[in-house]
Each structure stands twice: as C-alpha cells, then as structure tokens.
Amino acid sequence: MEWTKDQFTLNDQRDLLDMDTVCGLLSKTYWAADRPRDTIEKSIENSISFGIYTDGRQIGFARVVTDKAVFSWLLDVVIDESYRGKGLGQWLVDCILEHPDIRETNMSLSTKDAHLFYEKYGFKRNETMRRVSTFNKQKL
16 A cells, blocks of 8 residues: 655555665664664564655654454554654554554554554553563563
C-alpha cells in the first residue's frame, strides 16, 4: 500500500527500505540503540514494515508484527529528528491503523514516554507480562 501527503510518501514496500537509514534511526532510540543490524534485518523480514520518504530518502520507519487476524504489535515507530513536529508520526500511525492486514486486529505496543500520543488512538495503559530471552541482548 502507498499513501501520499504533501511531499511525503509512506508505503509498506519492504524492498524500498534503506537499511542504513533504518539502523541509524533506531540507533538513536532508547529501545533499540544497541540492536545489531542482523537482528534489525531479521525483524523486518518477519514484520509488515513501513517507510516514509521525501526527496529520494527515507525519513521514517515503523513495523508491525501480526497474525493478520487477531493480534498485532506496533514497534519501532521513529521519525528522523529533523522532520519531527510536522505530524509525520501521527500520519504514520494513522496509515498503519488503516492497513487492511492490521485494521481488524487488536493492537498492543510498549512505550516509556509516548503514552499521551498513543492514547489518542485508543490505546490503554495496562499491566503486561513479558518473557525476555536470555539470548536477547538488546535493552527492553
């Protein structure tokens, strides 16, 4: 799928993702700063991934893990620092929530600092349980 807004394009075409950009964006986040490139690549292979592009370069990323029927998990929503404050994160989430493989599913996410942003979309704060693999060395 593809959406356009002003000079920006957003799509779910995995082959258009710029892996250097995705790794660079994630390296500046609290949740994925230490995530190795091979782990990022594998996570993208097993997700519906979204990129935002302008002037021939990628400036945003997000991905969703889903069974496409009941459950989805929204992850790695990130916009290049120089493009923040332009509503692109909101547009990204809007498009993700209308994607036909996702819109009918119950969606979860985890955040330390964007509760108010996601509450606008109907996400509710609740207690979750998590098992962290002993092989997983990333920060959670």
